[in-house]
Amino acid sequence: GGTGWGDAFATIGKALSVAGDYDFVFVADATYNETDLNFNGSKIYLKGVDHNNAGQQPIIDCQSSGRAFYFHSGETEDSVVDNFTIKNGSANYGGAIHCSHSSSPTVTNCTFSSNSANHYGGAIYCESSNPTITHCTFSSNSASSGGVIYCTDSSLSITDCAFIRNSANLEGGAIYCNSSSPTVTNCTFSNNSADYNGGAVHCDSSSPTITNCAFCGNGASYSGGAIYCKSSSSLSLNNCILWGNTAIGGGNEIYIYDSGSSCTLNYCCVDNTGYGGSGTIDDSNNCIHDDPQFVDAANGDYHLKDTSPCIDAGDNSLVPSGVDKDLDGKERIVDGNNDGTATVDIGAYEHQP
Structure with a gap:
């Protein structure tokens, strides 16, 4: 047979x-x-x-x-x-x-x-x-921690990938990292929630690299509406959008709990009023703090409008080797603002002129 x-x-x-x-x-x-x-x-x-x-x-x-x-x-x-x-x-x-x-x-x-x-x-x-x-x-x-993915020593x-409306009773509405170093590229995180910390991502003694992702509408009842880090975690965010996330206890976008943990943002679009915690959050490398202008965030469309400040505002060198398409499967690096130079957009979707 x-x-x-x-x-x-x-x-x-x-x-x-x-x-x-x-x-x-x-x-x-x-x-x-x-x-x-x-x-x-x-x-x-x-x-x-x-x-x-x-x-x-x-x-x-x-x-x-x-x-x-x-x-x-x-x-x-x-x-x-x-x-x-x-x-x-x-x-x-x-x-x-x-x-x-x-x-x-x-x-x-x-x-x-x-x-x-x-x-x-x-x-x-x-x-x-x-x-x-x-x-x-x-x-x-759903889970107690890591509503979608829990990784330890991995x-x-x-x-x-798209992470939509997942939840954790404790921490990490979408992903919980424990002593792990995941690479996350071309993903959207929307409307995920945690009853404690890290509405989308929770990092514990971890060093994730997150590139060309969008975090929108995620929420935590305590801290870190999008992302929460603790216990000497080191987080790198490249060409990412973090906008419209909420945390009742502080850090709507990012919460770095302890002084031994840090978050480095490169070429990101982030609401910098949404930072919290005692750790270092460094957004000095070409980050912007303006509304990313999604097509229709309320209905889950995180493509960029023609007028978005995120178009051609990323850094090509931060795109991982072998990644040549966006979340739609379209060209990842194009000349979106017609200035003669093809530069990657910030976010999960590349604006196609």
């Missing part, structure tokens, strides 16, 4: 159990009520396809009875999950995906919705693992 659609396996789990290194496993669009799917260390490409209805993703509905995937056998970037909707996952750690023991799979073109963790990582939990996460949308996921890569 499993050689074609005519004798396809009935479950994803069965297909994974017989697949080996560099096998492709194609999954037709349908709903699969499966949990704890396991690659067992194999370099398998698991690909969702619209076999039955054009444009449809297969859905893994965990029915709140477990998580979808468990990576714990040293999987590499050649272990791939591509083009699935993963919803209603539930676990203590990693409601949809759990990565541990130096497992670093690739997760791409997926939608994560309504997954939850009792403790950490509503959608994804990473411990001593470095997954690559690209072109994913995360909405309405250096994951997150590119071209």
